[in-house]
Amino acid sequence: MAERPLSGDSIAINRRYLDSLLVESRIVGAVHPTAETELFGVRFATPITTGALSHLKPSMEALAEGAKRAGALCFIGMGGLEEMGLCAATGAKLIKIIKPYADRQEIFSRIKCAEECGFLAVGMDVEHAVNVRDDRDSVVVGKQMKLPTLGELKEYVQSTRLPFIVKGALSAWDAVRCVEIGCKGIVLSHHNGLMRWATPPTMLLPEIRKAVGDKLTVIVDGGMLDGYDVFKAMALGADAVSVGKPLMGPLETEGPDGVAATINAMTDELKAMMVRTNSPNVKSIDPTVIHRVDWNN
Numbered sequence: 001m002a003e004r005p006l007s008g009d010s011i012a013i014n015r016r017y018l019d020s021l022l023v024e025s026r027i028v029g030a031v032h033p034t035a036e037t038e039l040f041g042v043r044f045a046t047p048i049t050t051g052a053l054s055h056l057k058p059s060m061e062a063l064a065e066g067a068k069r070a071g072a073l074c075f076i077g078m079g080g081l082e083e084m085g086l087c088a089a090t091g092a093k094l095i096k097i098i099k100p101y102a103d104r105q106e107i108f109s110r111i112k113c114a115e116e117c118g119f120l121a122v123g124m125d126v127e128h129a130v131n132v133r134d135d136r137d138s139v140v141v142g143k144q145m146k147l148p149t150l151g152e153l154k155e156y157v158q159s160t161r162l163p164f165i166v167k168g169a170l171s172a173w174d175a176v177r178c179v180e181i182g183c184k185g186i187v188l189s190h191h192n193g194l195m196r197w198a199t200p201p202t203m204l205l206p207e208i209r210k211a212v213g214d215k216l217t218v219i220v221d222g223g224m225l226d227g228y229d230v231f232k233a234m235a236l237g238a239d240a241v242s243v244g245k246p247l248m249g250p251l252e253t254e255g256p257d258g259v260a261a262t263i264n265a266m267t268d269e270l271k272a273m274m275v276r277t278n279s280p281n282v283k284s285i286d287p288t289v290i291h292r293v294d295w296n297n
Contacts, residue, residue, distance in 0.1 A: 066259025227269025
């Protein structure tokens with residue numbers, strides 16, 4: 001029997017769940033697929049997006065440039081107004097994820113900058129509001145955070161003409177609350193293991209999709225290593241999948257070309273699964289091709 005993850009390591013739990021999902025072949029009569037995806041009214045070459053990363057080498061704008069070359073949506077995480085402008089100058093399609101700063105001006109200034117720079121959407125990283133091992137508001141890179149109330153989140157949503165996304169939703173309960181306050185999307189995430197014993201996002205996808213239907217764009221973030229993981233998430237109900245760690249090494253060593261090459265390779269892996277499951281496009285991926293196996297039996 002496999003060891004129980006006594007530490008509550010949500011990254012390991014998520015990896016174990018992803019690896020328990022097997023894919024049924026439906027190759028007879030298949031056609032070559034397209035991975036093109038529409039997100040927030042814009043067509044992309046792939047449903048793979050960058051993660052909401054920050055403080056990267058050589059630069060965040062290099063990440064944005066790489067995403068643009070791959071025809072992918074780019075999320076950008078913690079950073080200031082100047083960085084937002086530099087990323088926008090690449091011509092990439094961008095979503096700014098804003099930390100839940102205690103200083104509300106930090107939030108509103110970034111929302112305004114996103115509007116002025118032509119970002120596709122904005123959002124808030126709500127799961128990073130509190131510490132890992134207690135309920136106190138966290139300090140992130142020297143900045144004090146504040147757990148936002150539902151009313152405050154609604155105020156942020158209503159303060160902008162851009163679609164608003166909540167990052168850190170991890171249940172149908174969260175998803176329904178996000179619909180109620182006017183959000184247009186959610187990113188399922190436990191922020192690289194911030195929540196101990198977190199349910200894997202892919203496990204929750206079918207329940208979330210049933211709860212909100214097409215009222216929210218549902219993006220999955222967390223431990224996706226290749227296009228095969230992406231396929232599983234798409235089959236279970238994701239509209240898109242964010243990738244972080246697989247891009248960081250190529251970005252540092254090869255810059256934008258490395259990012260683009262990695263996203264393109266992962267998209268090819270996704271399409272390899274699509275052709276073998278008779279999925280001509282991402283909307284046609286059938287959840288019944290996924291089967292879960294218990295490796296302990």
